Amino acid sequence: MAENAVRADTSTRTVERALDLLGVVCDGGAVSLTDAAREAGLSASTALRLLRTMETSGFVRKDDDGYRAGMRIVQLGALALSHESLVPLAAEAMKRLVAETGESAYLNVPASGGPNAGHGIYIAVQEGTHSVRHTSWVGRSIELRGTAAGQVLRGETPAAGYVVVSNGVEPDVTAVAAPVLVGGQIVAALSVVAPSYRVSDDEAHRIGALLAAEASTILSDRPAA
Amino acid sequence: MAENAVRADTSTRTVERALDLLGVVCDGGAVSLTDAAREAGLSASTALRLLRTMETSGFVRKDDDGYRAGMRIVQLGALALSHESLVPLAAEAMKRLVAETGESAYLNVPASGGPNAGHGIYIAVQEGTHSVRHTSWVGRSIELRGTAAGQVLRGETPAAGYVVVSNGVEPDVTAVAAPVLVGGQIVAALSVVAPSYRVSDDEAHRIGALLAAEASTILSDRPAA
DNA sequence: ATTTGTATTTCACTTATTGAAACTTGCTTT
DNA sequence: AAAGCAAGTTTCAATAAGTGAAATACAAAT
Numbered sequence: 001m002a003e004n005a006v007r008a009d010t011s012t013r014t015v016e017r018a019l020d021l022l023g024v025v026c027d028g029g030a031v032s033l034t035d036a037a038r039e040a041g042l043s044a045s046t047a048l049r050l051l052r053t054m055e056t057s058g059f060v061r062k063d064d065d066g067y068r069a070g071m072r073i074v075q076l077g078a079l080a081l082s083h084e085s086l087v088p089l090a091a092e093a094m095k096r097l098v099a100e101t102g103e104s105a106y107l108n109v110p111a112s113g114g115p116n117a118g119h120g121i122y123i124a125v126q127e128g129t130h131s132v133r134h135t136s137w138v139g140r141s142i143e144l145r146g147t148a149a150g151q152v153l154r155g156e157t158p159a160a161g162y163v164v165v166s167n168g169v170e171p172d173v174t175a176v177a178a179p180v181l182v183g184g185q186i187v188a189a190l191s192v193v194a195p196s197y198r199v200s201d202d203e204a205h206r207i208g209a210l211l212a213a214e215a216s217t218i219l220s221d222r223p224a225a
Numbered sequence: 226m227a228e229n230a231v232r233a234d235t236s237t238r239t240v241e242r243a244l245d246l247l248g249v250v251c252d253g254g255a256v257s258l259t260d261a262a263r264e265a266g267l268s269a270s271t272a273l274r275l276l277r278t279m280e281t282s283g284f285v286r287k288d289d290d291g292y293r294a295g296m297r298i299v300q301l302g303a304l305a306l307s308h309e310s311l312v313p314l315a316a317e318a319m320k321r322l323v324a325e326t327g328e329s330a331y332l333n334v335p336a337s338g339g340p341n342a343g344h345g346i347y348i349a350v351q352e353g354t355h356s357v358r359h360t361s362w363v364g365r366s367i368e369l370r371g372t373a374a375g376q377v378l379r380g381e382t383p384a385a386g387y388v389v390v391s392n393g394v395e396p397d398v399t400a401v402a403a404p405v406l407v408g409g410q411i412v413a414a415l416s417v418v419a420p421s422y423r424v425s426d427d428e429a430h431r432i433g434a435l436l437a438a439e440a441s442t443i444l445s446d447r448p449a450a
Numbered sequence: 451a452t453t454t455g456t457a458t459t460t461c462a463c464t465t466a467t468t469g470a471a472a473c474t475t476g477c478t479t480t
Numbered sequence: 481a482a483a484g485c486a487a488g489t490t491t492c493a494a495t496a497a498g499t500g501a502a503a504t505a506c507a508a509a510t
Contacts, residue, residue: 079346
């Protein structure tokens with residue numbers, strides 16, 4: 001943590017430290033003061049003061065086992081999720097998918113507008129290198145039935161971690177999708193769609209494995225292996 | 226913002242300010258520097274410095290329209306939901322509710338600081354056995370007016386310990402909700418939602434009593450009686 | 451009772467933070 | 481084109497906010 005050496009003078013050291021510490025606390029279950037201080041590179045008394053500040057404002061909570069993420073971070077995280085923040089988060093993963101498969105990648109979320117919506121929405125697209133489609137998909141609906149992304153959004157992902165649909169709603173098209181999960185809950189579907197003539201069974205499963213791996217990185221700290 | 230008058234000397238003013246400002250930014254879509262500074266009660270130059278700090282560490286991002294929630298808050302929020310915090314704690318209670326009622330169970334938190342927020346956020350769903358819907362609601366908004374969960378989040382729970390709303394915002398739907406409390410503070414609403422044709426008055430009250438009992442176990446050490 | 455490790459408090463010191471003022475930028479109006 | 485206005489950005493003197501080493505408290509193990 002040699003942040004002092006590289007810190008621009010337009011920043012605020014105290015806040016940086018607090019936010020680092022917040023990351024440490026959110027990274028696992030309970031963490032002790034001593035461990036949190038060590039991981040953040042702070043003295044115990046400094047870490048205690050910062051943790052107490054974040055506890056007062058609800059970002060952190062303390063129980064018998066140590067410090068944990070508090071309700072405030074949950075609220076702000078969920079709030080951020082409801083404001084299109086998933087799109088920039090997924091951008092790198094989608095670019096990698098396009099680079100790896102040559103096909104177009106899509107991000108879908110469930111539609112709002114009541115519990116009978118029955119469809120999803122495209123919120124992001126990365127066109128593949130082979131793509132002959134240049135129409136914009138963002139904002140459009142997707143059926144939950146007969147589509148790979150739809151199955152994912154319906155919670156019907158098999159244990160393999162992805163869904164393959166060949167010649168479903170759209171003839172001559174193979175779609176592969178994997179869920180983006182938060183706390184075990186499905187918040188989005190990441191998918192790759194290609195003409196069936198270009199995708200063998202083996203290729204579909206290779207893409208599926210890629211998708212599952214990329215989807216699992218979108219809301220975590222760790223990059224794809 | 227008379228925080229100077231009441232601030233304990235165990236806290237850190239700079240961090241408090243930054244976290245307040247983070248809440249302001251996460252509360253909506255894009256916010257300008259001037260508006261963010263005013264809402265947080267800071268000078269423009271102080272707010273700019275704090276926002277830059279949070280931008281550098283990824284908690285906030287800036288685009289042409291202003292400042293928005295950054296990837297880091299989404300990641301930490303997702304991590305917080307995944308670890309031993311409210312969602313996993315509520316999962317067992319929600320599963321029991323689904324098993325007992327056959328209907329879908331939901332967990333909502335206030336969107337931001339308390340009953341004037343105007344809406345809440347879904348952070349967990351357990352689908353009922355009768356459910357024809359399989360869409361995810363994490364991150365979605367819920368109106369506080371005309372909904373059972375909304376009334377609970379607004380602090381309007383009657384002495385019975387639960388709220389029943391039939392044919393409210395949503396026609397032909399009955400919703401029952403109870404508060405999850407920490408130290409007397411409402412941190413979440415636990416609810417069950419079903420089509421009204423399936424839920425008599427008596428059944429709604431039975432579900433309400435179940436909900437109140439389950440909600441009371443979520444953040445306590447004691448199992449349901 | 452002693453030892454060890456974690457958590458908490460204390461306080462002298464200094465530097466990190468602050469915000470008013472000046473400046474820059476961009477847009478609108480005259 | 482010039483003037484006006486608002487938002488954004490930079491500057492810098494002043495001070496109080498933040499720091500961490502040391503002391504203290506606490507709890508568990510021996």
